[in-house]
Amino acid sequence: MSKDDQIAFESALFMRAAAVETELRRILDARPLTGEIARPERLMAAMRHGVLNGGKRLRPFLVMESAALFSADNDATLRVAAALECVHCYSLIHDDLPAMDDDDLRRGQPTVHKAFDEATAILAGDALLTLAFDIIADEATALPAERRVALVLALSRAAGAGGMVGGQMLDLEAERNRPDEAGIITLQAMKTGALIRFACEAGAIVAGAPPADRERLAEFGSAIGLAFQLADDLLDLTADAKQMGKATNKDAAAGKATLAALHGPDWARGQLHGLIDQAHALLEPYGEEAELLKEAATFVATRNS
Amino acid sequence: MSKDDQIAFESALFMRAAAVETELRRILDARPLTGEIARPERLMAAMRHGVLNGGKRLRPFLVMESAALFSADNDATLRVAAALECVHCYSLIHDDLPAMDDDDLRRGQPTVHKAFDEATAILAGDALLTLAFDIIADEATALPAERRVALVLALSRAAGAGGMVGGQMLDLEAERNRPDEAGIITLQAMKTGALIRFACEAGAIVAGAPPADRERLAEFGSAIGLAFQLADDLLDLTADAKQMGKATNKDAAAGKATLAALHGPDWARGQLHGLIDQAHALLEPYGEEAELLKEAATFVATRNS
Numbered sequence: 222m223s224k225d226d227q228i229a230f231e232s233a234l235f236m237r238a239a240a241v242e243t244e245l246r247r248i249l250d251a252r253p254l255t256g257e258i259a260r261p262e263r264l265m266a267a268m269r270h271g272v273l274n275g276g277k278r279l280r281p282f283l284v285m286e287s288a289a290l291f292s293a294d295n296d297a298t299l300r301v302a303a304a305l306e307c308v309h310c311y312s313l314i315h316d317d318l319p320a321m322d323d324d325d326l327r328r329g330q331p332t333v334h335k336a337f338d339e340a341t342a343i344l345a346g347d348a349l350l351t352l353a354f355d356i357i358a359d360e361a362t363a364l365p366a367e368r369r370v371a372l373v374l375a376l377s378r379a380a381g382a383g384g385m386v387g388g389q390m391l392d393l394e395a396e397r398n399r400p401d402e403a404g405i406i407t408l409q410a411m412k413t414g415a416l417i418r419f420a421c422e423a424g425a426i427v428a429g430a431p432p433a434d435r436e437r438l439a440e441f442g443s444a445i446g447l448a449f450q451l452a453d454d455l456l457d458l459t460a461d462a463k464q465m466g467k468a469t470n471k472d473a474a475a476g477k478a479t480l481a482a483l484h485g486p487d488w489a490r491g492q493l494h495g496l497i498d499q500a501h502a503l504l505e506p507y508g509e510e511a512e513l514l515k516e517a518a519t520f521v522a523t524r525n526s
Numbered sequence: 527m528s529k530d531d532q533i534a535f536e537s538a539l540f541m542r543a544a545a546v547e548t549e550l551r552r553i554l555d556a557r558p559l560t561g562e563i564a565r566p567e568r569l570m571a572a573m574r575h576g577v578l579n580g581g582k583r584l585r586p587f588l589v590m591e592s593a594a595l596f597s598a599d600n601d602a603t604l605r606v607a608a609a610l611e612c613v614h615c616y617s618l619i620h621d622d623l624p625a626m627d628d629d630d631l632r633r634g635q636p637t638v639h640k641a642f643d644e645a646t647a648i649l650a651g652d653a654l655l656t657l658a659f660d661i662i663a664d665e666a667t668a669l670p671a672e673r674r675v676a677l678v679l680a681l682s683r684a685a686g687a688g689g690m691v692g693g694q695m696l697d698l699e700a701e702r703n704r705p706d707e708a709g710i711i712t713l714q715a716m717k718t719g720a721l722i723r724f725a726c727e728a729g730a731i732v733a734g735a736p737p738a739d740r741e742r743l744a745e746f747g748s749a750i751g752l753a754f755q756l757a758d759d760l761l762d763l764t765a766d767a768k769q770m771g772k773a774t775n776k777d778a779a780a781g782k783a784t785l786a787a788l789h790g791p792d793w794a795r796g797q798l799h800g801l802i803d804q805a806h807a808l809l810e811p812y813g814e815e816a817e818l819l820k821e822a823a824t825f826v827a828t829r830n831s
Contacts, residue, residue: 260688320648343623343625344698347651355686370675373678381653383559390568393646415563
């Protein structure tokens, strides 16, 4: 993409991130809601630590831009975007635990179990996952009940045993029983792909768009989910730790196979170009309106951190 | 309760437990559903280990008997009961982790992190929590979308930072900063009370009962939630390990204050009688139909294991 396009995209990404950060802060600072008894301060602090961390908020961006294609309600979209980010952040908190990836740093800050303790990190993750469904189901997400329940269902499928959590399980097993190419593709479609696919699909659900549009956006999400993971693997293969702000070459060190490692960086770059083309083609019907989403696809595939 | 009543109640409890066990097994044995990519076998095995453990299924029983008061749809009720049991079992799996209560045994069997490993136990818990919302939101739970979304909301409030998970956080902190009586009451209302309250309320939601009935059942749930915890504390104070099938006096050993320990066993028994009376009074409007629920209150307050 051109330098100007890139600046326009990154400024849009930054603005959407600020909006979702404000919404997340509001939700996590709220007093106990109807049906809640009290919100233990240490738990809420750990949840805030895991969520309000200056992330790029790529998934919320995808929700918001997909929703914009269909002129969905802004407030409802923002809440669904915030809910999805809660799920993403919970998964990072649990992934970082000593029993899992055992990471001390995330975005240059101590991980939740380092800043607090392991038990608090487990509970903060649990509470964030639960909160995501609370946010969507709440009447404050001013959507017909049919759409709220469709969002709950799609998110639970994307995040559960047949999606993200299942992918994390396959990833842990991959250190022992090195999966073949098909196995790696399944693993990645689940571990990182499912939630990105949901992000793009969610905008169409919020808007009550026809099933064909919902499916098209979901396919777009799958394409950039693949690109996201491939770009990540490529970075892990080629970048240094300073660029990434986290340890690199961890995959190879852990004996984890990636498609980029299997076929080499040149193959990976070729695949990435193909995925960008595919993603852009899926958005053709939406014309100009889809410009930022197209740039998101390029960004995801070509990012260097 | 009379010997005959007790036998009738325990046989009803056993029959409901068998029904929910069958439903849980069916759900956990299902092939990947729409929107799922694959279900990793090791993860599913860990989930089954944590769920299909021959528990008493008290919470599902409360859902089913509450629903029966309002002639709710049986299949939908069973699914909601199964979803709630998934949440209960996820909480046990995470509570048992080394970083939390560090328990090796549950109902005489190795805990999930012992039978599998810690990472798998964390993920199995995460997946069960997610699955609970999937089960409720799915169209197979043949209820109007309004009721499904109301169930998602009530469950997420009962299970999240302002309910069960928050209570677990307070419980961990209680070892350090011994809470006063008000603090203990809040802790227990959250840790064990919130989910039992939801169990009783859920039946009314499934049936689409009027708000006044929903509130009455929720209050009944709060009363027996308190009784449940008080009976547990009393057992911890007075029973031996053989009776309980797990380590006893752990609360005192961990320096955790309980109301039973604070005021003594006689006071606790007096309170339990008061709570049974209160619970029974709340069910008066439902006459004969509420007989098993009344007996559930007595059972919860007087159980010796």
